[in-house]
Amino acid sequence: xxxxxxxxxxxxxxxxxxxxxxxxxxxxxxxxxxxxxxxxxxxxxxxxxxxxxxxxxxxxxxxxxxxxxxxxxxxxxxxxxxxxxxxxxxxxxxxxxxxxxxxxxxxxxxxxxxxxxxxxxxxxxxxxxxxxxxxxxxxxxxxxxxxxxxxxxxxxxxxxxxxxxxxxxxxxxxxxxxxxxxxxxxxxxxxxxxxxxxxxxxxxxxxxxxxxxxxxxxxxxxxxxxxxxxxxxxxxxxxxxxxxxxxxxxxxxxxxxxxxxxxxxxxxxxxxxxxxxxxxxxxxxxxxxxxxxxxxxxxxxxxxxxxxxxxxxxxxxxxxxxxxxxx
Amino acid sequence: xxxxxxxxxxxxxxxxxxxxxxxxxxxxxxxxxxxxxxxxxxxxxxxxxxxxxxxxxxxxxxxxxxxxxxxxxxxxxxxxxxxxxxxxxxxxxxxxxxxxxxxxxxxxxxxxxxxxxxxxxxxxxxxxxxxxxxxxxxxxxxxxxxxxxxxxxxxxxxxxxxxxxxxxxxxxxxxxxxxxxxxxxxxxxxxxxxxxxxxxxxxxxxxxxxxxxxxxxxxxxxxxxxxxxxxxxxxxxxxxxxxxxxxxxxxxxxxxxxxxxxxxxxxxxxxxxxxxxxxxxxxxx
Numbered sequence: 071x072x073x074x075x076x077x078x079x080x081x082x083x084x085x086x087x088x089x090x091x092x093x094x095x096x097x098x099x100x101x102x103x104x105x106x107x108x109x110x111x112x113x114x115x116x117x118x119x120x121x122x123x124x125x126x127x128x129x130x131x132x133x134x135x136x137x138x139x140x141x142x143x144x145x146x147x148x149x150x151x152x153x154x155x156x157x158x159x160x161x162x163x164x165x166x167x168x169x170x171x172x173x174x175x176x177x178x179x180x181x182x183x184x185x186x187x188x189x190x191x192x193x194x195x196x197x198x199x200x201x202x203x204x205x206x207x208x209x210x211x212x213x214x215x216x217x218x219x220x221x222x223x224x225x226x227x228x229x230x231x232x233x234x235x236x237x238x239x240x241x242x243x244x245x246x247x248x249x250x251x252x253x254x255x256x257x258x259x260x261x262x263x264x265x266x267x268x269x270x271x272x273x274x275x276x277x278x279x280x281x282x283x284x285x286x287x288x289x290x291x292x293x294x295x296x297x298x299x300x301x302x303x304x305x306x307x308x309x310x311x312x313x314x315x316x317x318x319x320x321x322x323x324x325x326x327x328x329x330x331x332x333x334x335x336x337x338x339x340x341x342x343x344x345x346x347x348x349x350x351x352x353x354x355x356x357x358x359x360x361x362x363x364x365x366x367x368x369x370x371x372x373x374x375x376x377x378x379x380x381x382x383x384x385x386x387x388x389x390x391x392x393x394x395x396x397x
Numbered sequence: 398x399x400x401x402x403x404x405x406x407x408x409x410x411x412x413x414x415x416x417x418x419x420x421x422x423x424x425x426x427x428x429x430x431x432x433x434x435x436x437x438x439x440x441x442x443x444x445x446x447x448x449x450x451x452x453x454x455x456x457x458x459x460x461x462x463x464x465x466x467x468x469x470x471x472x473x474x475x476x477x478x479x480x481x482x483x484x485x486x487x488x489x490x491x492x493x494x495x496x497x498x499x500x501x502x503x504x505x506x507x508x509x510x511x512x513x514x515x516x517x518x519x520x521x522x523x524x525x526x527x528x529x530x531x532x533x534x535x536x537x538x539x540x541x542x543x544x545x546x547x548x549x550x551x552x553x554x555x556x557x558x559x560x561x562x563x564x565x566x567x568x569x570x571x572x573x574x575x576x577x578x579x580x581x582x583x584x585x586x587x588x589x590x591x592x593x594x595x596x597x598x599x600x601x602x603x604x605x606x607x608x609x610x611x612x613x614x615x616x617x618x619x620x621x622x623x624x625x626x627x628x629x630x631x632x633x634x635x636x637x638x639x640x641x642x643x644x645x646x647x648x649x650x651x652x653x654x655x656x657x658x659x660x661x662x663x664x665x666x667x668x669x670x671x672x673x674x675x676x677x678x679x680x681x682x
Contacts, residue, residue, distance in 0.1 A: 106543040111526070150524035153546040154556065180524070181501070182555030189557070206474045208509075209502025226603040227473065228620050234474040256602035260471075262527035263600055271528065271600060279634040295610050302618045397619050 071332055073362055074144075074246060075355050076344040078121050080128045083135045085352050090359040094136050095144040095177060097122040097344055098129060098167075102159065112266055113160075114146045115201065115258075121345035133171045142174035146344075148199035150259065152180050161186060168194045175220070178202070179259065188217045200224045200248070203259035205231075210239040220244035222340065226257045229327060229396045233334055240335030247331060248395055249339035249358050251346065253306030253322035273303060305392035314383040318357045319350055324395040325361045325378035329371030357381060399425070399667045402433035402466060402591070404677045406629075407446060408453045411461075413679075420678050424595055425664050434458040435675055437468035437483075439499050439519050440601050440650045442476045443608075443624050445469075451483050455490055464495070469507075471500035471521060484511055497571050498522075508566050517569035518553070520593060525551030525575050527599050529642045529653050534577050548577040559586045571675070573597035574659050574666075576642060581662060584670045591673040594663055596645070596652035605649035607631060 075091035077083060086094060099118030112118060123129045129145075136143045145167055147160055160183065167173045175194055178184050179201035187196060197220040198204060198213050204221045213221060221243055223232055236245050254261070255272035263271035280292055304310050308321030324331075324339070331339065339362065341354045361378045369377070379388055387393050403410075403417055410417070421429065436454045438444035446454065458465045467487055472480060484507065487494045492513040498504045499519035507514055526547050531537060538545045552558060553570045562568065569589040574597055584590060608624035609617040610631075628648035635644040635651070643654040655663065667674050 106541045107547075108540050108544070110531075110537060110540070110544060111547055151526075151552050153543065153550050153554075155543050155546055157555075180552070181522075182552060182557040185557040185561060203471065203500055204502065205471050205500050206477055206502040206506070208477070208505040209500060212501040212505050226620060231473045231475065238474075254602075255604065256600040260521050260602065261600040262525060262598075263530075264526070264528045267528065267530050271530075274637055277636040279636065280631060281634050282631050298617060299606065299609075391615060392618060 071328070071336060071362060071365060072338040073249075073355065073358055074338045074340045076341060076346070076351060077132060078123060078344045079348075080131050080135075082348055082351060083132050085348065086355060087135070087139050087141060089352060089355045091141065091355060093142050093144065093174075093338065094132070095146060095340075095344075096129070096132065097146045097148075098163075099124050100163065103156075106156070110266060111264065112149075114148050115265060116344050117265065129167070130171055133173060137172070144175035144177050144195075144197060145173050146177040146199065147183070148177050148179045148201050150179050150201050150262075152183055157183055157186060161190060161192075164192060164194075165190070168192060177222070184213075184216050184218070195219045197222060197246070201259045203257070204235070207235050207238045210235065210243055214243050218243065220246055220337065222246040223248075224257060224259060225254050225395060227396060229330065232336075232396060233330065236331075236334040236336055240337075244337035245335070246338040246340055247336055248322075248324060248342055249328075250323045250325070250341050250354050251308055251319065251321045251350075252342040253393075253395070255303060255306060273307065302392050305387070305390070309387065309393070313350075313353065316383055317349075317353050318381060318383070319353050320384065320387065320393075322393050322395050323378075325358070325381075326375040326394075327396065328361050328365040328378070329369065329374040332365050333371070399429040399664070400432045400673045401429045402435050402673055402675045403431060404435040404468070404593075404675060404679065405454065406436070406438070406444065406679060407450055408457060410679060411457050417676065417678065421676050424660055424676075425667075425674065429674065431463065433464040433466055433673070434461075435466045435468055435497075435677075437497075438470055439468050439497070439521060440470055440598070441605070441628075441648050442470050442472060442480070443621070444626065444628070444648065445480060445483060448482055448486055451486060455487070465491070466495040466497060466517070468497045468519065469499060469503055472503050472506075477503060477506050481510065484514075488514065495569070504565065504567065515569070516567040517571050517591070518567050520572045520598065521601070523551045523553045523570065523572045526577070527575055527597065527653075529576055529599060529640050529644060531577060532639075537577075538579070548575065549580050550578075551575060553588075553590075554584075554586075559588055562588055574655060574663055576653055576659075578662070581665045581669070584666075589673070590670055591675050592663055592666060593675045593677050594660065595655050595676070595678060597655065599644070599651045599653055601650040603649065606646060607633070607648055 072092035074093040097114040099122040179199040495515040497519045499521040571591040633646040
């Protein structure tokens with residue numbers, strides 16, 4: 071199993087390679103895109119400021135350094151929809167990245183863009199973003215027929231559902247799953263909101279009115295339920311973007327499940343957070359690497375789980391269950 | 398005359414048809430006729446009908462000379478197996494039943510197992526810009542052609558997808574109106590279209606806020622195989638100063654209510670594109 075780590079700045083490259091990233095993924099943003107969309111809409115699911123590579127030179131250096139260390143680099147163009155004009159632009163950009171920089175893969179979710187890349191026979195690997203929504207084994211057949219070679223499974227699958235898909239299809243396609251950071255309240259593939267506004271939609275402080283058909287809400291203390299919701303959202307948001315006392319990051323993870331992923335044939339585990347700080351990226355990678363090393367050594371699944379939990383200095387967070395991916 | 402379908406989640410809806418007709422007249426006037434019943438669910442596998450319920454809905458639709466469309470949500474492997482009991486029954490009754498799928502894998506599944514079903518793409522497959530927080534919309538349209546295109550179009554407008562309809566095996570696309578779309582030109586594509594009203598969906602997911610309200614502590618905010626369907630009794634109205642739309646949560650899905658101009662656009666589109674309209678007022682109890 072490989073560790074796929076996010077990079078948004080050339081300054082992070084050496085650190086990520088040093089601490090064991092097997093693959094890197096990044097987003098880009100260009101002046102032409104900003105000119106046409108004026109900050110109202112991003113080229114991918116994260117902000118151009120802080121989460122994306124914004125110069126060709128930086129991207130070029132990152133790829134050069136990564137390739138010198140046999141580390142592939144994927145570029146994410148993972149909006150769920152690109153209108154016609156922007157698709158043409160992105161196709162040109164993708165071709166340029168492939169021909170001039172030899173980037174190793176594009177991470178895509180827009181079905182029309184996927185079809186277009188196939189028609190244009192772009193000479194790089196295509197990974198289906200989690201935003202593309204592969205929820206079942208038949209979807210694997212669909213996406214591989216469009217040239218997809220790796221599928222990043224959605225957050226909102228349960229572990230049994232991942233097992234069902236991966237064990238049936240790991241001979242036909244590579245699978246990647248989320249390992250650490252950044253939960254999502256909704257299924258990202260069906261979320262038609264943008265992160266470009268100040269607050270993510272799921273974190274808006276709504277004034278919620280319960281409209282009950284019979285004007286009676288039985289046995290439900292509404293304020294308590296809403297507090298529970300806020301607590302859940304806190305966990306999803308990397309426990310309020312906090313760290314343990316030893317500096318390892320708090321936040322959603324699937325570390326306990328690495329043994330199962332290994333045994334079923336998952337190819338890669340992904341650290342989320344292109345927008346994260348240098349420090350968070352480094353500590354995230356260290357945490358994931360520690361667990362993956364045990365996994366690669368052949369440790370039993372329950373041993374891996376115990377080890378992962380032992381690294382968490384806040385066992386109460388694990389006990390709560392809100393921090394677990396794929397539950 | 399505009400063709401209208403009505404989404405009924407169960408047989409009780411048939412008893413409310415008079416009220417539903419009145420609601421529809423209030424929204425889009427009187428130049429329409431009911432041609433079809435929709436049943437099933439787009440967003441949640443737990444809301445699919447039982448086999449008994451589905452059979453009753455089929456009978457009641459047939460008694461009234463109404464065609465039937467079956468809505469399928471996005472499904473896991475297990476979800477497809479479970480749903481197959483319902484699909485088997487529909488296939489036996491009428492192998493040309495219209496079926497709406499909301500994930501690409503279920504499209505493949507249905508095609509393989511029930512090759513003569515008429516396939517429609519559901520609105521979860523039509524991605525676009527639906528964030529209801531956009532301010533100064535008219536100014537945004539003027540900023541660039543690309544932004545205007547973003548606000549006016551979605552996946553189903555893509556030439557690449559439309560050209561793949563035969564290969565992928567679908568003949569209809571089901572969608573809602575995006576909150577900011579303005580254009581009132583005839584659709585270029587020849588593929589049949591349905592528009593849902595009076596709500597569009599914004600976002601959805603398998604972790605259901607409403608079912609979590611009643612779940613025991615250790616099952617809150619998890620994906621659940623079954624629930625008591627509190628969404629049948631309860632919905633949430635969500636308010637925020639920055640949002641001009643009325644926003645609701647029904648079940649696991651957040652919706653925006655169409656404004657009056659959107660309803661007018663809906664009727665224009667239905668007339669121009671000979672589109673079907675699908676009334677889903679019962680989505681919010």
